[in-house]
Amino acid sequence: MLTDLEAALTELSAGVEKWPAVSLEQRAALLHQVAVAASTTAPDWVAAACRAKQLDSSSSLVGEEWLSGPYPVAMNAATLSHTLSSLASGSAPITPGELGAGPGGRTTVDIFPASIWDRLLLSGFSAKVWMQPGVTPADVLDRAGLAQLDPTRSGGISVVLGAGNITSIAVLDTLYEVVAHNRAVILKLNPVMAEMLPSAVRVLNPLIQAGMVRVVTGGTDVGRALVEHESVTHVHITGSAQSHDAIVFGRGDKGDARRASGKPLLTKTISSELGGVSPTIVVPGRWSKRDLRFQAEHAATQRLHNGGYNCIASQVLVVPAEWDQKDAFLAALRAEIDGAPSRPAYYPGSDSRMAEARSTHASAESRANGRLLLPGLTPGSGAAVFRTEYFSPVLAVVEVPGSGTDYLRAAASFANEQLVGTLGANVIVHPRRRKALGADFESFLESLRFGTIGVNAWTAVGYLTAAAPWGGFPGATLTDVESGIGVVHNALLLDDTERTVVDGPFRPFPRSVLTGQPTITPKPAWFVRNRTAARTAELLVRFVAAPGWRKLPRLFASALRG
Template sequence: MTLTTDFTTVAELDSALLRLSAGERRWADLPLTRRADLLQQVAHQAAEQASDWVEAACRAKRISPSSPLAGEEWLSGPYPVITNAATLARSLRDLSSGDSPIAHVPTSVAPGGRVALDVFPHQIWDRLLLSGVSAKVWLKPGVSVTQARSAAGLAQLDPATTHGMSVVLGAGNITSIAVLDTLYELIAHNRVVILKLNPVLGEMFDAINAVLRPLSERGFVEVVRGGVEVGSYLVDHPNVAHVHITGSSASHDAIVFGTGPEGEARRRAGVPKLGKTITSELGGVSPTVVVPTGWSAKDIRFQAEHLATQRLHNGGYNCIAAQVAVIPSEWSKKGEFLRELRDQIDKAPARPAYYPGSDQRVAAAADRHATANARENGRLLIEGLSPDQVAEAFTVEYFSPVLAVVEIPGDGIAYLRAASRFVNERLEGTLGANVLVHPRYRRKLGREFEWFVESLRYGTIAINAWTGVGYLTAAAPWGGFPGATLVDVESGIGLVHNASLVDDTERTVVTGPFRPLSRSLITGQLSITPKPAWFVRNTHAHHVGRKMVAFAADPKATRLPSLFASALRG
C-alpha cells in the first residue's frame, strides 16, 4: 500500500507504530515515580511553549495574539495541560508511596445519599485563581468512600500490565483536548498512544510535539498529522487496540459501524464493524436553565453576558457551548432579559468563522426556524420556542454561533420539574448543563432544588458557572452521563481528565458565584473576581490568561498582585 497524505506516508505511520510497540515494553518497566517525573516535564514543557502555543492557536483561528480573544487560548490551551499533568504526577507519587490519590480529598453527601468528592478548590491558590468556584464529583449510587479510595488509580494500580496501543483522534476546536486525551489514555488506561491531530489545528503540530516530547522521545507517544485517510488507516490497523475520539456522534458511528446505508443497517442491528474498543467525547445540545426569581436589573445584565459567553466562547465551536436557553414563559422581566441577551450577543467581539461549515450551519438553522433572528457578526438567536414543538435546534448540535430560547410555563418547583423533563427528554446529548439561580432562592427551594440537580442526566452540571469551568478543573472527570452504548452513544462513552484517577464517577457539579466582586457578599457568597476571564467581553482576558499560565507553572505569591491588577481591569 502506498497511500500518501498531505503530511504523513504509510511508511511513516508504520514506523511510528513500531516505535510505540517497543515503547510499550519500556513503559511497563517504568516505575511510578519516573512516570510522575515525565508528567512533570510535560507540565514544564507546556509552560515553556505557552507563548508559541497561543500564537499558533491564534493563527489557526485567525485572531490576533494581542487581542483579548487570545485569553481564551491561554486558558483553554496551556493552562489545563499544566494543571492536569501536574495533578496526574501527584496521583502517581501518592500511589508509589502506598496512598490513594484521594486519601485526603474531603467528602460530603450528595443527593440520593451519594458520596461526593470535594475536588476543587484543592489549595489556597485555587481559591484565588478561580475565586468562588467549587467542584464536587458525585460517585455512582452505592459506592462508598472506602471503595472509591481503594479503586483510585485505575490502570496505575497495576502499572506493569499495559493494554496495548491507542489511537487518539484529536479535536479541531480547543487546543488542549488532544494533549489531555493523550495523557489520560497513557495513565488511566496504561496504553501507549499515537495522536492524530485534527487538520483544523494543523498549526498546533510543532507546539504539541514539543509539549509531549518528554514522552515521545522515549517511545510512549507519537504525534502525526493528516486527514480522514490517516485516521482510518490507524483505526483499522491490527496493532492498534483502542480508539479514542473527540468529535461528533456521526464521526463515532462512521468509525464503529461504517458509512452509508450499510453502516446505518449495522448500527440498527447493533453489529459493529470496528473490532476493537472505543471511548469518546461527543458533545451535544447543551442547555442553560434560567431560574430568575429574585434577579435585579444588574443580575439580568450580568447573567445575559454569562449566557452569551456560554454560546460564543471560541466563536461557538465548543462541544459544551450552550445551545438552548430555558426560561419561564410567564417571567415578568422576560422582555428585559431577552433585550439584554440580544445586546450582549451583538456586542461580543467579532471574529472569523474559522471552523469549517460554520456559515452553512447558521444559514440552515435560520431556514428551519421561523422565529430565527439574525444578529451582528453572523450570529443567530432563535426566540419563542415552546418545549413541545419539533425544532431542529433541540436535536442538532450546530457547532456555530446559534442560540435558541425555549419558554416553559410555570414557576417554582413546577417550572424546575418541567425544565428537567424537557432537557432530559428532548435535547440531544448528556455532556453538560448550566443552571443560573439566585443563591437565596436556591436556599429557599432547599431539597427541591437538590432534587432538580440530581434529576439532570448530564456529566457536568454548572450552577452559576459555565460547564467549561469544569473542563479547567484538573481533578474533575469530563464526559457524558453514564449509560451510553455504541448504538445510542449520546455524548460519548468513558471519561477523560480525571487526574485523581477516580473510578465509578457519575457526574461533576461545579458551583460559581452568582454575582461578581462588589455585589457577591449580598448573596452570601464571596467572589474576588469582577468579571471572569473567560467572559467574551473581558477586555483584559489575554493579560489575565497569560498570567494565570505563568502562575500555574510557578505558583509564587509575588505573581499575584500583577494578576489581580489585570483581572480588575477586565
C-alpha cells in the same frame, strides 16, 4: 505517509513493552516535565492557535487560547504527577476528609479548590464529583488509581483522533490514555489544528522520549489507516456522534443497517467525548439590572466562546415563560450577543450549518457579526435545534411554563428528554432563591442527566478543573452513544464517576458580598467581553508555572480591569 505511520507504530510497540518497567516515581517525573513544558511552550502554543483560528494577535479573545490551551494541560499534568507520586508512596490520591454524602445516598469527592492558590485565583468556585449510586467511600479510596494500581499491565496502543476546536483536547486525551489505561498513543491531530504540531510535540516530548507517544497529522485517510491497523487495540475520538458512528459502523446505508442491527464494523474498543445540545436553565427570581446584564453576558459567553465551536457551548437557553423579568433579560442577552467581539468563522462548514438553522426556524433573528438567535420556542415543538448540534453561533430560547418546583421539573424533563446529548447543563439561580427552594433544588440537580452541571458557573469550568472527570452521563452504548463512552481528564483517576457539579458566584466582586458569597473573583477572564482577558489569562498561565505571592497583585489588577 503510510511508511511513517508504520515506523511510528513499531516504535510504540516497543515503547509499550518497556513501560511496565518504568516506576510510578519515574512516571510522575515524566508528567511533571509535561506540566513544565506546557507552561514554557505557552507563547508559541497560543501564537499557533491564533494562526489556526485566524485570530488577530491583538484581540482580547486571545485570552481564550491561553485559558483553554496550555493552562488546563499544565494543571492536568501536574495533578496527574501528584496522583502518581501518592500511589508510589502507597497512598490514595484522595483522603477520607475529601469524601462526603450527596443526593440519593451517593458518595461525593471534593476536588476543587485543592490549594490556597485555587481559593485565591478562582475564589467562590467549587466542584464535587458525584460517584455512581452504590459506590461507597471505601470503594472510592480503593479504586482511585485505575490502571496505575497495576502499572505492569499493558493496555496496548491507542489512536487518539484529536479535536479541531480547543487546542488542549488532543493533548489531554493523550495524557489520559497513557496514565489511566497504560496505553501507548499515536495522536492524530485534526487538519484544522495542523499548526499545533510543533507545540504538541514539545509538550508531549517527555512521553515521546519514553516511547509512549507519537504525534502525526493528516486527513480522514490517515485516521482510517490508523483505526484499521492491526497494531492498534483501542480508539479514542473527540467529535460528533456522526463521526463516532462512521468509525464504529461505517458510512452510508450499510453503516445504518449495521447500527440498526447492533453489529459494529469496528472490532476494537472505543471511548469517546462527543458533543450535543447543552442547555442553560434560568431559575426565576428577583434580579437587579446589573444582575440581568451580568448573567446575560454569562449566557452569551456560553454560546460565543471560541466562536461557538465548542462541544460544551450552550445551544438552548431555558427561561420561565411567566417570569416577570424575562423580557428584560432577553433584551440584555441581545445586547451582549451584538456587543461581543467579532471573529472569523474558522471552523469548516459553519456557514452551511448557520444557513440550515436559519431556514428551519421561522423565528430566527440575524444578530450582529453573523450570529443567530432563535427566540420564542416551546417544549414539544420538535424544533430542529433540540436535536441538531449546530457547532456555530446559534442560540435558541425556549420558554417553559410553570413556577417553583413545577418549573424545575418541567425544565429538567425538557433538557433530559428533548435535547440530544448528555455532556453538560448550566443552571443560573440567585443564591437566595436556591436557599428558598432547599431540597427541591438539590433534587432538581440530581434529576439532570448530564456529565457536568454548572450552577452559576459555565460547565467549561469543569473542563478546566484538572481533577474533574469530563464526559457524557453514564449509560451510553455503541448504538446510542449520546455524548460519548467513558471519561477523560480525571486526574485523580477516580473509578465509577457519575457527574461533576461545579458551583460559582452569582455576582462578581465586589457585588458578590451582597448575596452572601464573599468571593473576590471579578468578571471571569473567559467572558467574551472581558477587556483584559488576554493579559489576565497570560498572567494566570505564568502564575501556575511558578506560583508566588509577589505575582498576585499584577494578576488581580488585570483581572479587576476586565
